[in-house]
Amino acid sequence: MDLNSSPSNTIPVVSTFASLFGSLPSVNDSNSSIRKPIALWPGMYHSPVTNALWEARSKVFERLLDPPKDAAPQSQLLTKTPSQSRTSLLYNFSSDYILREQYRDPWNEVRIGKLLEDLDALAGTISVKHCSDDDSTTRPLLLVTASVDKIVLKNPISVDIDLKIVGTVIWVGRSSIEIQLEVSQSKEESHDTSESVAVTANFIFVARDSKTGKAAPVNRLSPETEREKLLFEEAEVRNKLRKRKRGGDWKEFENGEVNRLEQLLAEGRIFCDMPALANRDSILLRDTRLENSLICQPQQRNIYGRIFGGFLMHRAFELAFSTAYAFAGLVPCFLEVDHVDFLRPVDVGDFLRLKSCVLYTELHNPEQPLINIEVVAHVARPELRSSEVTNTFYFTFTVGPEAMKNGFKIRNVVPATEEEARRILERMDAETLPQSDKSL
Known part of the structure; x- marks a missing residue:
């Protein structure tokens, strides 16, 4: 994808602390005659990227936050080009110490969870x-993240080198939009100024009428x-x-489903019935579990008042990383997040x-064993x-190649119940689909 962006669509990212004490654009508070700074808008507590995006789009977001009463919907669709939505973010890690520290992980790389949050924020903008x-007289659309395609980390991302994210709309349907994003970073060699793509991601948003909540048409592309x-x-x-899958025209399992279930359950039964005789190189799925609980706070909401999708991905990633760390006994290396x-x-x-x-491990490649983590988000309602x-x-995730050279082993994960075995098979089958089908 040619994601070169014009200077007018390039948004520099500065550290949160630097911008909090500077002069900021402001927006009318409907409950007060005093204008409040953008830093106090919903979503401003997530990352410096959200701060930069909201400042750059202040006029649009002002209308989103305080739309005219009884405003009519957009009456005529426009035709726009990809270049009109193309936007880039520049992280000045090499010169902005505070920004660098906000994104640094313990191993001097970029925190992937924060990057996932930023990708969602940029796609939304x-x-x-x-x-x-x-047109300030029409009511704006409500745009929500519907899904995210597989996100693959192709190269490690250093926190000491400037980073760039570029994105644009690549497709629209009647009420849905697909945005493609590329994360790139200059190579570390001092004489090589070229950039290498570290991450590519596709986000799908759906449009809803902000008053009726029904699907709403979007501008053409x-x-x-x-x-x-x-x-x-x-x-x-x-x-x-995707429509095929929603219509049910999809095969759940390959032939031999019963045999595959039995094979998965066989070793798990030994753990449950005769644990002293179980294979020491295996572990029950249920013994790898971790859990986090939280009450969703106002600071985590987006401009529509709901919890920011990037925040959910951020928290899910950090729990997955911790799970892989506790399981392997070594710092894991992130590889990819599948379709969400x-x-x-x-x-x-x-x-x-x-x-x-x-959920399961893949050990057929001794140089790069794979640790597949499942994170399920539940909303619990204790009153109900x-x-x-x-x-x-x-x-x-995987582990570093140096560990495998020293004889390190990743244990096999086995299910104890048929429900666990089916979840494993579903993921294995999804992983063996052709690349074009994995984004269903």
Whole structure:
């Protein structure tokens, strides 16, 4: 994808502390005659990226936060090009010490959880750009993250080198938008100024009428370059495949499902019935579990008053990382996050529970064993004695090659119940799908 952005669409990212004490744009508070700084808007407690994005889009977001009463919906759709929504973020890690410290992990790399949060924030801003009709008399659309395609870390991301994220709309349907983002960083060699792509991600947003909550049409997209046309066609194929899955035209398991279940359950039964005789190189799935619980706070909401999708990905990643760390006994290396569907919104005040486990391991490649982590997000309602799944995340980690050379071993994970065995098979089958089908 040609994601070169014009200077007017490049947003420099500065540390939170630096911007808090500077002069900031402001917005009318509907409950007060005093104008409050953007730093006090919803979502401003997440990361410096959110701060930069909201300042850059202050006029659009002001209308989103305080739309005209009884405003009419957009009456005529516009046709926009990908270049009109193209936006880039620049992280000046090399010169901004505070920003660097905000993103540094204990191993001098960028915190992946914060980066996932930033990707969602940027994708949301790009979707607002595309859907805006620049008419202050119409009510804005409500745009929510519907799903995220597989995100793969291709290269480690250093926190000492400037980083760039570039994104643009590549496809639109009637009420859905697909945004592609690329994370790149200059190579460390002093004489090489070229950039290498570290991460590519596709986010899908859906538009809702902010008053009725029903699906709303979005502005059309007119690709201009050959690359933009190719990306549009590929996204159209993915959209059709998603519809196939929703329609039930999808095979749940391969032939021999019963035999595969029995094979998975056989060793688990030994652990349950005769633990002294169980294989010491294996462990029950249930013994790898970790859990976090929290009450969703107002500081974690987005401009629509709901919990920011990037915040959920951030918290899920950090729990997955901890699970892999506790399981392997070594600092894990992140590889990828698989396709994520946002099944239902999470609101301020919700009791959120994140439950993780090592779902299975892949040991056929001794130089790079894979640790597959599942994180399930539940919204519990104690008053109603109910709990609903909002998201399921799948992360893949490995360990450094130097550990494997020293004879380090990753244990095999086995299920104790048929339900656990089915979850493992579903993920294994999803991983063996063709690449074009994995984004369903």
